[in-house]
Amino acid sequence: MTSGRPARPARDAERVPWIDAMVLPSAAVLAIVVGYPVVYTLVLSAQDYNLLGTTPERFVGAGNYRKLLDDTTFWLSLSNTAIYTFGSVAIAALLGLALALLTENVGGKRGRAVRALLLTPWAVPFVVVAFLFRYMYLQNGGAINALLLAGGIIDTPISWLNVSSLALPAVMVANVWTMTPFFFLLLAAALAAIPNEVIESARVDRARGASLIFSIKLPFLRNALLVSSLLMIIANFNDFAKIWAMTQGGPGYSTTTLVVYVYRQAFENFQIGYASAIGVVWLLLLLAFAVAYLRALRMT
Amino acid sequence: MATAVSRHVASARRASRVVQIVAIGLALFWSLAPLYWMLATSFKTELEAARLAPTPWPHAFTSENYRGLFTGELPFLAFFLNTLITCLATAIVAVIIATPAAYALSRARFRLRGTIAYAMLVFRMLPLVVLLAPLYLLLLHAKLLDTHTGLVVGFVTFGLPFAVWMLKSFIDAVPIEIEEAARVDGYTRYQIVRKVVVPLILPGLLTTATFVFMEAWNNLIYPLTFVTTLDKQTLPAALVLTFTGQFKTDWGGMMAAATLTTLPLMIAFFAVQRSMVRGLTSGAVAGA
Amino acid sequence: MAKISLRGVEKRYDGALVLRDCNLEIADREFMVLVGPSGSGKTTLLRIIAGLEHVSAGDVLFDGARVNDVDVGDRDIAMVFQNYGLYPHMSVYDNMAFGLRRRKLAPSDIDARVRRTARMLDIEPLLGRRPRQLSGGQRQRVALGRAIVRDPAVFLLDEPLSNLDAHLRVQMRAEILKVHRAVTATAVYVTHDQVEALTMGDRIVVMNHGRIHQVGTPGELYDAPVDRFVASFIGTPQMGFVDCRIERDGERIALATQAARIVASDTHRHALAAIDATGVTVGIRPECVTLASENEARDADVAVRGTVQAVEMLGAEQYVHVATDAGALTARVPRSRSVKVDEAVTFVASARDVHLFDRETGRALR
Numbered sequence: 005m006t007s008g009r010p011a012r013p014a015r016d017a018e019r020v021p022w023i024d025a026m027v028l029p030s031a032a033v034l035a036i037v038v039g040y041p042v043v044y045t046l047v048l049s050a051q052d053y054n055l056l057g058t059t060p061e062r063f064v065g066a067g068n069y070r071k072l073l074d075d076t077t078f079w080l081s082l083s084n085t086a087i088y089t090f091g092s093v094a095i096a097a098l099l100g101l102a103l104a105l106l107t108e109n110v111g112g113k114r115g116r117a118v119r120a121l122l123l124t125p126w127a128v129p130f131v132v133v134a135f136l137f138r139y140m141y142l143q144n145g146g147a148i149n150a151l152l153l154a155g156g157i158i159d160t161p162i163s164w165l166n167v168s169s170l171a172l173p174a175v176m177v178a179n180v181w182t183m184t185p186f187f188f189l190l191l192a193a194a195l196a197a198i199p200n201e202v203i204e205s206a207r208v209d210r211a212r213g214a215s216l217i218f219s220i221k222l223p224f225l226r227n228a229l230l231v232s233s234l235l236m237i238i239a240n241f242n243d244f245a246k247i248w249a250m251t252q253g254g255p256g257y258s259t260t261t262l263v264v265y266v267y268r269q270a271f272e273n274f275q276i277g278y279a280s281a282i283g284v285v286w287l288l289l290l291l292a293f294a295v296a297y298l299r300a301l302r303m304t
Numbered sequence: 305m306a307t308a309v310s311r312h313v314a315s316a317r318r319a320s321r322v323v324q325i326v327a328i329g330l331a332l333f334w335s336l337a338p339l340y341w342m343l344a345t346s347f348k349t350e351l352e353a354a355r356l357a358p359t360p361w362p363h364a365f366t367s368e369n370y371r372g373l374f375t376g377e378l379p380f381l382a383f384f385l386n387t388l389i390t391c392l393a394t395a396i397v398a399v400i401i402a403t404p405a406a407y408a409l410s411r412a413r414f415r416l417r418g419t420i421a422y423a424m425l426v427f428r429m430l431p432l433v434v435l436l437a438p439l440y441l442l443l444l445h446a447k448l449l450d451t452h453t454g455l456v457v458g459f460v461t462f463g464l465p466f467a468v469w470m471l472k473s474f475i476d477a478v479p480i481e482i483e484e485a486a487r488v489d490g491y492t493r494y495q496i497v498r499k500v501v502v503p504l505i506l507p508g509l510l511t512t513a514t515f516v517f518m519e520a521w522n523n524l525i526y527p528l529t530f531v532t533t534l535d536k537q538t539l540p541a542a543l544v545l546t547f548t549g550q551f552k553t554d555w556g557g558m559m560a561a562a563t564l565t566t567l568p569l570m571i572a573f574f575a576v577q578r579s580m581v582r583g584l585t586s587g588a589v590a591g592a
Numbered sequence: 593m594a595k596i597s598l599r600g601v602e603k604r605y606d607g608a609l610v611l612r613d614c615n616l617e618i619a620d621r622e623f624m625v626l627v628g629p630s631g632s633g634k635t636t637l638l639r640i641i642a643g644l645e646h647v648s649a650g651d652v653l654f655d656g657a658r659v660n661d662v663d664v665g666d667r668d669i670a671m672v673f674q675n676y677g678l679y680p681h682m683s684v685y686d687n688m689a690f691g692l693r694r695r696k697l698a699p700s701d702i703d704a705r706v707r708r709t710a711r712m713l714d715i716e717p718l719l720g721r722r723p724r725q726l727s728g729g730q731r732q733r734v735a736l737g738r739a740i741v742r743d744p745a746v747f748l749l750d751e752p753l754s755n756l757d758a759h760l761r762v763q764m765r766a767e768i769l770k771v772h773r774a775v776t777a778t779a780v781y782v783t784h785d786q787v788e789a790l791t792m793g794d795r796i797v798v799m800n801h802g803r804i805h806q807v808g809t810p811g812e813l814y815d816a817p818v819d820r821f822v823a824s825f826i827g828t829p830q831m832g833f834v835d836c837r838i839e840r841d842g843e844r845i846a847l848a849t850q851a852a853r854i855v856a857s858d859t860h861r862h863a864l865a866a867i868d869a870t871g872v873t874v875g876i877r878p879e880c881v882t883l884a885s886e887n888e889a890r891d892a893d894v895a896v897r898g899t900v901q902a903v904e905m906l907g908a909e910q911y912v913h914v915a916t917d918a919g920a921l922t923a924r925v926p927r928s929r930s931v932k933v934d935e936a937v938t939f940v941a942s943a944r945d946v947h948l949f950d951r952e953t954g955r956a957l958r
Contacts, residue, residue, distance in 0.1 A: 029401050029404065029405070030401050030402060030404075030405035030464060030468060031405070033401060033460070033461060033464060034427070034461065034464060034465070040438060040442065041435040041437075041438035041439050041442070042430065042435065044437075044438035045435060045437075045438060048437070048438075102327075103331055106324060106327050106328055106331065107328065110328070118328060118332065120574065120577065121332055121335060121336060122331060122332065122335050123573075123577065124335055124336065124339060124570070125335050125338075125339075126573070127518075127566070127569050127570045127572075127573035127574070128339070128566050128569070128570075129521055129522050129539075129540060129565055129566055129569055130522045130524070130540070131522075131524055131539070131540040131543050131544065131565070132342070132543075132562040132565050132566050135543065135547070135558055135559075135562055136338055136341070136342050136559070136562060137338070139341075139345065139555050139558070139559070140338065140341065144356045145353075145354055145355055145356055145357075145358055145555075146358070147341055147358055150357060150358050181334075181335075181338065185335075235428075238425075238428045238429050239428065241429070241431075242428075242431070242432055242433075244433065244524055244525045245522060245523075245524035245525070245540060248524065248544065249524070249540075249543070249544050262431070263431070263433050266431060266433040267433050267525070270433065270436065270437060271436075271529070276437050279433075279437075280437075282431075283431035283433065283435075286431045287429060287430060287431055290429040291426065291429060294425070294426075294429065479675065479677070481673040481674075481675050481676075481677035482677050482678070482679060482680070484644055484671070484673065484677060485671065485673060485677035485678075485679070485738070486679075486690070487644065487664045487665060488642065488644075488664055488665065488669065488670065488671045488691075489665065489690055489691035489694060489742075490664075490665025490666065490691065490694050490695070491665065491694060500679060503681045504680060504681055
């Protein structure tokens with residue numbers, strides 16, 4: 005469309021007053037309501053602070069962090085978080101990709117309808133998802149057991165959410181159910197954005213089916229996949245509603261992720277200092293992960 | 305020879321078509337069956353909903369669950385209105401504050417620009433659970449606990465960075481020459497934003513507002529912590545808090561409540577679905 | 593109407609020098625064209641005059657008054673952008689009225705001016721439509737109309753025709769000039785097309801790599817280019833260049849290569865006598881060169897032998913591209929003369945038509 009003119013260099017880097025005025029409200033809001041709590045959290049993490057006030061707060065320095073190292077529940081929650089997050093995101097991304105590829109050439113009204121219907125799980129509030137799946141997972145009267153029994157896959161109804169080894173996968177299924185549409189949406193859009201000429205020249209080269217997908221289409225989707233995965237991983241760390249409303253972190257601690265553990269420490273045991281320390285570790289872990297991830301992204 | 309090959313190709317194509325249809329059918333079932341189940345259960349009597357062998361559709365169709373929500377002991381209507389009001393207010397306030405910031409990040413060049421973009425990403429990584437305590441104390445001092453305003457403050461801070469990020473990608477799509485033409489016409493930046501940029505990103509504004517609305521609606525932990533009177537509670541927290549004791553087996557009632565909780569989100573989501581793709585893809589595909 | 597002066601204008605982006613030492617005087621009501629290849633800085637210069645960019649050094653003056661710190665909207669200019677920059681959500685009428693509304697003119701005034709301008713540009717029937725309903729040419733006129741209706745002192749046009757197809761472009765060139773005559777304002781026009789520059793400009797500024805090479809009328813640029821870049825940029829087909837040795841033989845100076853012999857004209861002899869160099873670049877325009885036989889070549893001032901590389905048929909004439917041992921030339925040859933590729937040919941020209949350029953600096957020797 006434009007003539008062969010090189011990309012125009014960015015605007016002047018001048019301090020014009022209107023810029024400050026426009027960014028100020030957002031920056032102020034965030035600074036106060038986020039900056040202050042973050043700093044306060046760091047301070048709290050170095051204290052032994054019991055919210056109930058039975059003992060006065062005292063400075064313990066790295067004491068909370070040392071306690072963390074020996075806290076088996078903390079490590080369990082960490083591994084649960086890893087499994088829950090990475091497992092759910094990986095599965096949801098793959099399913100989303102499969103759906104995007106499946107519905108790629110379904111066009112017109114039918115295609116739009118199918119795509120809209122496939123997106124519905126994402127629009128369901130998390131608390132509702134939790135209760136709905138809780139209902140479906142019931143040992144007696146749950147839809148899932150009914151279906152599995154009818155299909156002859158199991159003999160006796162399973163109490164999904166009450167067996168430690170099954171609870172986390174069960175919760176993950178609900179998580180995948182609600183996350184898949186996000187990946188589906190993004191990847192379908194990225195697929196549609198692949199220039200036609202690329203596909204057509206690949207077909208001239210007799211690429212078909214699986215080879216077409218893997219060698220031609222996937223590279224185009226790589227960026228979208230990786231960025232959306234990162235966003236979802238970060239979001240999953242904060243996934244409180246789904247787990248809390250389904251299992252409250254039980255049975256035992258089998259579905260306790262970091263966020264659930266911190267909540268319990270802060271608002272059930274009132275150990276706000278200890279909870280803050282866990283929070284700091286969480287933040288550092290995520291930061292390290294994100295930095296490594298982004299660097300790997302940029303390198304390849 | 306040729307016909308044999310072409311027949312083979314044709315049957316292969318038919319086979320893959322069948323596979324595709326079956327796969328899509330499975331995917332649709334997987335996506336919609338739970339929702340159907342929720343809806344169906346909401347129309348069952350309490351007895352039928354708790355049956356050992358669940359019925360695929362309500363044998364005794366009843367709307368008493370829905371009636372019960374509004375006539376029963378729990379102030380469901382209050383929950384609904386609380387959620388609706390706070391989420392709407394959040395969406396509006398967040399978009400109003402975020403638009404100038406998104407505009408500045410999109411158009412201006414100042415040294416902190418890259419840092420602020422990354423800061424938005426980092427913000428999402430914060431363990432908000434932990435930030436709750438200081439935030440709680442802050443609201444306590446400002447006497448905003450247990451109020452709609454306090455909740456909105458919490459929701460807005462949570463949704464603001466994402467709103468700025470999303471709006472920025474919509475503003476990026478407006479050609480800069482249009483703004484320069486307005487500058488030549490003598491308009492100030494504020495006037496340009498109001499009269500030229502905003503009308504052009506209206507769909508983007510609505511999409512971002514919807515996103516913030518949805519996120520706020522989903523938020524369980526803030527209402528759980530900041531609101532203590534049950535009457536002032538929002539739907540997610542109310543559902544969790546009230547699902548104890550005698551209500552623990554009233555799955556019909558629970559599903560009715562769940563359906564009504566879902567409805568506004570569904571409507572909002574489908575209203576802006578297409579525009580949402582644009583806002584998400586331009587950011588995600590091009591590299592957040 | 594306004595006189596525009598640029599004194600020592602410099603522009604840096606991220607430390608890189610994009611415009612260097614630009615000095616320019618644009619007379620009142622002049623149609624000045626800035627021309628140059630992509631990246632030459634011509635658009636940047638235009639935007640500096642507009643006020644959309646700030647100078648890193650130097651001054652911009654309107655009618656003798658320094659306007660460096662005057663905001664875009666206060667400079668009494670109007671601008672036509674390459675991609676038109678029309679407001680998509682407003683009708684054509686509102687697009688044109690937008691700038692006037694800010695000045696708080698009476699609605700009847702605004703209406704009169706908009707309609708008058710629309711009539712001038714033949715877009716009155718389009719006043720109610722939106723930009724997306726218009727063709728490229730129509731949008732261009734609306735962009736033009738939006739600028740005209742403001743009655744500015746200076747018109748700035750940034751490659752407004754480059755998005756139009758060739759036929760429309762030629763048509764619009766004439767329209768723009770007609771409008772310029774009618775509105776009596778100063779105009780600065782940016783283009784990368786040298787043909788456009790030559791046909792439209794009162795005077796032309798030739799730019800490359802952020803420097804102004806030459807400012808002059810089309811005739812001056814064509815007949816007396818100040819350096820090799822201007823000589824090669826202006827004129828179609830391009831001027832041919834041959835690197836020659838200087839042979840000094842008392843009063844007579846000749847330029848030669850293996851395959852060429854050029855007798856220096858009187859004017860050139862002075863210039864050549866003054867320099868030390870052993871070689872010089874000779875430039876000859878294609879229309880000054882004719883094919884000749886070996887006999888005719890012996891008496892000519894300028895004779896060049898070479899091999900035909902390519903022949904372009906252009907209807908009534910041909911462009912013959914010839915390679916010599918020291919450079920390439922193009923000649924315009926009538927169709928009647930048949931020329932074949934790989935044929936050995938000789939060209940002759942008059943000494944007057946020869947341009948000399950310093951081999952290192954590229955500056956013209958006069």
